[in-house]
Amino acid sequence: xxxxxxxxxxxxxxxxxxxxxxxxxxxxxxxxxxxxxxxxxxxxxxxxxxxxxxxxxxxxxxxxxxxxxxxxxxxxxxxxxxxxxxxxxxxxxxxxxxxxxxxxxxxxxxxxxxxxxxxxxxxxxxxxxxxxxxxxxxxxxxxxxxxxxxxxxxxxxxxxxxxxxxxxxxxxxxxxxxxxxxxxx
Amino acid sequence: xxxxxxxxxxxxxxxxxxxxxxxxxxxxxxxxxxxxxxxxxxxxxxxxxxxxxxxxxxxxxxxxxxxxxxxxxxxxxxxxxxxxxxxxxxxxxxxxxxxxxxxxxxxxxxxxxxxxxxxxxxxxxxxxxxxxxxxxxxxxxxxxxxxxxxxxxxxxxxxxxxxxxxxxxxxxxxxxxxxxxxxxx
DNA sequence: GAGTAGAACTTGACGCGTCAAGTTCTCTTC
DNA sequence: GAAGAGAACTTGACGCGTCAAGTTCTACTC
Numbered sequence: 001x002x003x004x005x006x007x008x009x010x011x012x013x014x015x016x017x018x019x020x021x022x023x024x025x026x027x028x029x030x031x032x033x034x035x036x037x038x039x040x041x042x043x044x045x046x047x048x049x050x051x052x053x054x055x056x057x058x059x060x061x062x063x064x065x066x067x068x069x070x071x072x073x074x075x076x077x078x079x080x081x082x083x084x085x086x087x088x089x090x091x092x093x094x095x096x097x098x099x100x101x102x103x104x105x106x107x108x109x110x111x112x113x114x115x116x117x118x119x120x121x122x123x124x125x126x127x128x129x130x131x132x133x134x135x136x137x138x139x140x141x142x143x144x145x146x147x148x149x150x151x152x153x154x155x156x157x158x159x160x161x162x163x164x165x166x167x168x169x170x171x172x173x174x175x176x177x178x179x180x181x182x183x184x185x
Numbered sequence: 186x187x188x189x190x191x192x193x194x195x196x197x198x199x200x201x202x203x204x205x206x207x208x209x210x211x212x213x214x215x216x217x218x219x220x221x222x223x224x225x226x227x228x229x230x231x232x233x234x235x236x237x238x239x240x241x242x243x244x245x246x247x248x249x250x251x252x253x254x255x256x257x258x259x260x261x262x263x264x265x266x267x268x269x270x271x272x273x274x275x276x277x278x279x280x281x282x283x284x285x286x287x288x289x290x291x292x293x294x295x296x297x298x299x300x301x302x303x304x305x306x307x308x309x310x311x312x313x314x315x316x317x318x319x320x321x322x323x324x325x326x327x328x329x330x331x332x333x334x335x336x337x338x339x340x341x342x343x344x345x346x347x348x349x350x351x352x353x354x355x356x357x358x359x360x361x362x363x364x365x366x367x368x369x370x
Numbered sequence: 371g372a373g374t375a376g377a378a379c380t381t382g383a384c385g386c387g388t389c390a391a392g393t394t395c396t397c398t399t400c
Numbered sequence: 401g402a403a404g405a406g407a408a409c410t411t412g413a414c415g416c417g418t419c420a421a422g423t424t425c426t427a428c429t430c
Contacts, residue, residue, distance in 0.1 A: 011308040018319050021327045024334025025318065027341075028210070029218050030260060035341045047416085068378060075215060080417055082380055087416090104378045104425045123196040131344070133210065134203050136336035142206045144329035149209020151321035156212075156220045159316070232386085253408060265387055267410055272386090289395045289408045373429085380423075386416095393410075399403090 032132060039128050044121035049074070050084060051125060054093060054110060054118045063110040066099075070108060093117055217317060224313050229306035234259070235269060236310065239278060239295060239303045248295040251284075255293060278302055 014022060037048045044051065052074050057063050065073075071081045085108050088094050093114030099105035110118070137145065199207060222233045229236065237259050242248050250258075256266045270293050273279050278299030284290035295303070322330065 011311055012315065013311060014314070014319065017324075017327055017331075021322070021330045021334075022314055022319065024331045024338075025213070027334040027338040028213050031341050032337050033214050035344065049416095066378090077418075078379060079381090079419080083416075086380090098379095098424095101426090103376095103427095104423085106379065126196055126198060129199070129207055130197065132340045133333075133337055134199065134207065136340055137206070137333060139202075141329050141333055141336075142202055144326050145206045145333055146202075146209045148318075148322060148326055148330055149206075149212040151326075152217050152318055153209075153212040155317045155321055156216050159220065234386095251408090262388075263409060264389080264411090268386075268388095271410090283409095286396090288397095288406095289393085291409065371430105375428080376426090378423100378425080381421085383419090383421105385418085388415085389413090391411085391413105393408100395408080396406090398405080400401100 035132055036125075036128055040121070040125065043124045044117065046117070046121060047084075049076070050088060051118070051121055053081070053084060053088065054114055055122070057094065057108065057110040058115060058118045063115065064107050067096075067106045067108060088114070220317055221310075221313055225306070225310060228309045229302065231302070231306060232269075234261070235273060236303070236306055238266070238269060238273065238293075239299055240307070242279065242293060242295040243300055243303045248300065249292050252281075252291045252293060273299070 033048065040046050040048050040051055046054070053070065056070060056073050057065055067081060067085070068078060070085075071078045074081065076084075085094065085096065089096055089108075092111060094108050094110050097107050097109065099107055134142070218233065225231050225233050225236055231239070238255065241255060241258050242250055252266060252270070253263060255270075256263045259266065261269075270279065270281065274281055274293075277296060279293050279295050282292050282294065284292055319327070
């Protein structure tokens with residue numbers, strides 16, 4: 001509650017159109033992730049986030065990534081990643097390895113079993129994304145969604161000036177690839 | 186890898202535009218709620234969801250609602266609501282009351298303290314919604330967002346045919362009002 | 371070359387959401 | 401009028417994410 005000092009700007013409440021847009025937005029913010037998560041759990045016994053982790057790894061040429069890079073790519077804290085990767089490791093879907101030399105590095109590598117899990121899960125995931133979102137949209141809506149997402153991303157970053165500056169490559173939105181990376185079949 | 190049996194529909198991977206839209210969407214799905222939540226926590230010591238609960242109550246003429254109705258309006262399970270309301274009750278922001286007669290009803294009523302908390306939190310919340318989302322959008326994007334949200338909502342409901350049928354009024358998206366309901370000042 | 375800064379994790383405690391089970395009512399049916 | 405069926409919650413255990421601390425390294429500095 002900071003409201004005492006000076007002429008605080010009057011609150012601009014949302015008008016009809018804005019309110020409707022915001023309301024509609026909560027379907028995207030709340031129902032969509034819940035639906036995707038539930039389906040992933042049902043069809044592949046994976047959390048949406050776990051799928052992201054495995055999926056990102058599967059896109060790497062050697063199916064390997066350093067923990068901090070993985071964290072950046074999946075928009076997770078290192079701590080969260082560490083916990084999740086620990087569990088996935090116990091399930092045999094990936095393996096960690098301490099890298100000697102430079103700093104205290106660790107990499108995670110997808111195992112064969114892990115790779116098979118991603119490949120099996122990917123079609124269902126893409127189908128869900130189409131079913132719940134993409135296939136219902138007209139081209140111009142697809143374009144609008146793209147712009148809106150970019151605007152949101154920019155607005156949020158504007159709020160937290162830097163957050164870090166060293167490790168992360170181009171700070172990218174969480175990726176959920178178009179399909180698993182093909183290797184020699 | 187399941188691809189052997191029969192003519193399983195080929196997976197339609199996302200093309201460039203679709204992928205970009207999906208990627209952008211994850212900013213809305215992931216970063217936006219996190220940002221709103223963090224800000225609400227910082228400015229009002231409330232979870233986004235707790236704010237929703239208090240806010241919905243504040244919009245009722247008597248600041249009172251039956252638990253199941255509240256659950257429907259906030260898109261939460263009765264169990265989750267029960268836990269959250271329990272905590273809010275301990276903080277003195279609302280009070281529960283068993284209603285004798287018809288079934289095993291319980292209502293939650295906002296206390297004066299709870300009302301003051303919502304009123305204090307609302308301007309910041311609306312400001313955040315504007316800052317992170319609404320104010321960055323052109324009118325046509327606002328309209329598109331509205332349509333996209335509606336499409337997502339419909340698509341998800343299509344997936345889970347009924348879910349119940351008795352209690353809930355028009356199944357509505359979670360509301361986060363335009364401003365706290367005015368009473369006699 | 372010892373000390374300090376700091377990057378890159380890991381770990382444990384704690385809080386919140388979910389799931390399954392339990393409780394308490396009413397209403398129907400025979 | 402006794403037995404179900406079922407609506408409307410509540411409760412407890414468990415899992416996952418967060419936050420604060422701890423651990424290991426490298427690199428710089430004097």
